[in-house]
Amino acid sequence: MTQRSTGQRRWQAPRADQDVVAMLIGQHGQIRNLFDAVETSSGDRRRDAFRRLVRMLSVHETAEEQVVHPFVRRTVPGGAAVVDERLREEREAKEVLSRLEDMDPEDPKFLPELQGLRTAVMTHARAEERYEFTHLRRVNDHTRLMAMAKSVRAAEMMAPTHPHPGVESAAANFLIGPFAAIADRARDAFQRRRGGTR
Ligand SMILES: [Fe+2]
Ligand SMILES: [Fe+2]
Numbered sequence: 001m002t003q004r005s006t007g008q009r010r011w012q013a014p015r016a017d018q019d020v021v022a023m024l025i026g027q028h029g030q031i032r033n034l035f036d037a038v039e040t041s042s043g044d045r046r047r048d049a050f051r052r053l054v055r056m057l058s059v060h061e062t063a064e065e066q067v068v069h070p071f072v073r074r075t076v077p078g079g080a081a082v083v084d085e086r087l088r089e090e091r092e093a094k095e096v097l098s099r100l101e102d103m104d105p106e107d108p109k110f111l112p113e114l115q116g117l118r119t120a121v122m123t124h125a126r127a128e129e130r131y132e133f134t135h136l137r138r139v140n141d142h143t144r145l146m147a148m149a150k151s152v153r154a155a156e157m158m159a160p161t162h163p164h165p166g167v168e169s170a171a172a173n174f175l176i177g178p179f180a181a182i183a184d185r186a187r188d189a190f191q192r193r194r195g196g197t198r
Contacts, residue, residue: 019145020152021133024068027060028125035118039111046105054097055161057121058184061090062159062173063152064128070170071148072132075139082131087168089124093117094163101162160184 018026034056037049065087073083096117103110136145160167160180167176 016153018149019142020068020148021137021145023149023152024060024064024133025129027056028122028129031056031060031125032122035114035121038105038114039118042106050100050105054101054163055188057093057097058161058163059156059159061094062177063155065090065168066155066170066173066177067148067151068128068132068136072135076132076135086124086128086132089120089127091165091168093121093124094165094168096120097163098165161188 015023015026031053034049034053038046038053041049069083069086072079076082096113100110100113100117103113136148140148158178158181160177161184162180164176164180167173167180
């Protein structure tokens with residue numbers, strides 16, 4: 001199967017034998033594949049791929065905001081500036097994702113906006129890998145990295161499944177995240193009952 005034909009590939013649950021860095025880098029790859037799937041499909045397939053992209057991005061960013069960024073802020077010299085920049089990028093991405101959710105994926109403006117989001121999200125992911133994940137590997141032993149992977153998996157199970165711009169800090173995620181997650185998951189269940197249409 002080629003990279004471009006991954007549109008029908010389902011979301012892969014994080015593997016229990018992966019440390020936090022391998023797991024999050026793997027998710028960056030899945031996000032890239034989902035962008036491919038949306039861009040190369042149309043109609044219901046595009047709608048389905050976009051729904052999976054929205055869910056993947058929403059839970060991935062929330063888990064990073066709850067587990068990874070606070071650790072980097074606490075432990076990396078200059079970490080606060082690094083994390084503030086990542087949180088700003090995450091907020092901007094959620095704003096665009098939110099706008100895209102309100103659009104018809106067949107609207108001629110949808111793909112150009114999605115492609116702008118893709119560039120921003122993949123640049124953000126490379127910055128995380130370079131400035132945060134490298135540090136995680138350097139300062140943590142294997143046991144600690146596995147424990148952080150477990151925390152990320154737990155955060156993803158409870159995370160909102162749609163974008164909520166403005167809920168980026170760990171504190172805001174702690175206070176508002178659970179309510180947003182319940183509302184999002186109820187909305188998802190309702191849409192599934194309606195046959196998956198928005
Ligand atoms: Fe992120
Ligand atoms: Fe990320």
